[in-house]
């Protein structure tokens with residue numbers, strides 16, 4: 341077991357769990373870092389190695405297949421993980437080649453057979469004999485179409501590339517596809533939210549403000565969990581796109597005391613915490629609903645600092661329209677989605693999601709959307725939000741949902757101009773596309789690709 345640096349050991353451990361046990365790297369890695377008692381420096385290295393390898397594994401598989409002269413499907417999965425991790429070190433980091441090869445061979449010995457060790461040694465020596473640019477040229481030479489070339493170059497599945505192209509084209513931004521794909525491969529800036537009434541960005545004077553959200557703080561270096569305000573749940577890690585989505589609903593109009601708000605799909609509670617703080621400050625109450633019991637617990641935890649006026653409950657939100665018609669003045673429907681807008685933060689998601697997930701999720705999104713319209717009080721506002729830019733999950737749900745609603749004789753619904761609401765909230769111009777829907781982008785805003793729409797039921 342000796343000879344392998346703890347950071348590499350943790351990285352391989354997480355890669356194996358992601359590949360073979362369907363683990364989520366963003367949840368498992370912090371646990372493994374604590375368990376291995378990594379120094380802050382090693383924790384940073386383990387994070388870089390794990391996230392980088394997972395994001396770029398599609399590209400590395402092409403390099404490995406060329407170097408091994410066989411498809412990766414013919415390589416023992418445990419050895420393939422070792423080879424992916426080593427490829428990342430050799431092709432995308434400053435780790436010395438001999439250290440990367442030697443330690444990877446030791447890792448191969450730990451997970452595989454003697455012949456496997458020789459195989460890994462041979463493949464890695466082949467990879468290390470050419471430069472990253474030479475490998476890139478070789479991989480791109482072997483591509484078979486324009487989309488296959490993009491898939492290889494930016495390590496994304498082709499169907500995701502097509503979905504992104506479609507979403508960008510709607511805004512006249514088709515020429516930004518390369519920039520979007522490249523942004524997905526960069527580690528995101530960590531943003532914090534200071535929950536209004538409980539904390540203020542000025543409480544962390546050494547940290548910078550966010551780029552757009554008035555309640556954002558750019559996380560200072562180090563582990564945010566070690567900040568006392570984070571430990572008290574008054575400051576939380578939250579992407580600025582999510583902050584803007586919650587604020588779009590809470591600040592779309594002045595709050596009247598006594599308003600009833602609903603977060604239909606609240607788990608794990610990030611937006612619910614911000615909404616609850618905003619509701620408390622304005623004299624409104626919030627019901628935070630979540631289907632999955634384990635995630636209800638996460639919502640409760642997220643809301644520990646904002647207990648007043650908040651009810652957390654477990655339930656199926658598709659039933660809320662029938663059980664509580666016209667009951668809520670503001671509703672957030674942050675719908676279960678493919679999460680294709682958050683690929684920077686969920687590095688394995690691009691490989692795990694499949695086109696069939698879109699079909700399954702859009703059915704649920706449409707049902708939740710209809711329930712939200714029913715549960716909305718006359719004069720009330722609904723924010724339909726996804727952390728996916730896939731048009732089947734975003735504007736198509738809203739447009740077809742509104743058509744169905746009108747056909748069934750529902751009350752008149754006005755589609756509000758989300759871009760102008762967001763520009764009024766933001767501390768810097770967002771330069772969003774034409775309304776009425778708003779789409780944030782990693783390459784343009786440095787946020788998740790959050791889709792935000794605002795709908796008002798006529799009084």
Ligand SMILES: C[S@@+](CC[C@H](N)C(=O)[O-])C[C@H]1O[C@@H](n2cnc3c(N)ncnc32)[C@H](O)[C@@H]1O
Pocket residue numbers: 582604605606607608609610611612629630631632635655656657658674675676677
């Ligand atoms: C995109 S996440 C919400 C993220 C959350 N708003 C936040 O900011 O932390 C969608 C959530 O919807 C939940 N969900 C899925 N189906 C549901 C249903 N029928 N009713 C209520 N919640 C549901 C999922 O378990 C998941 O926690």
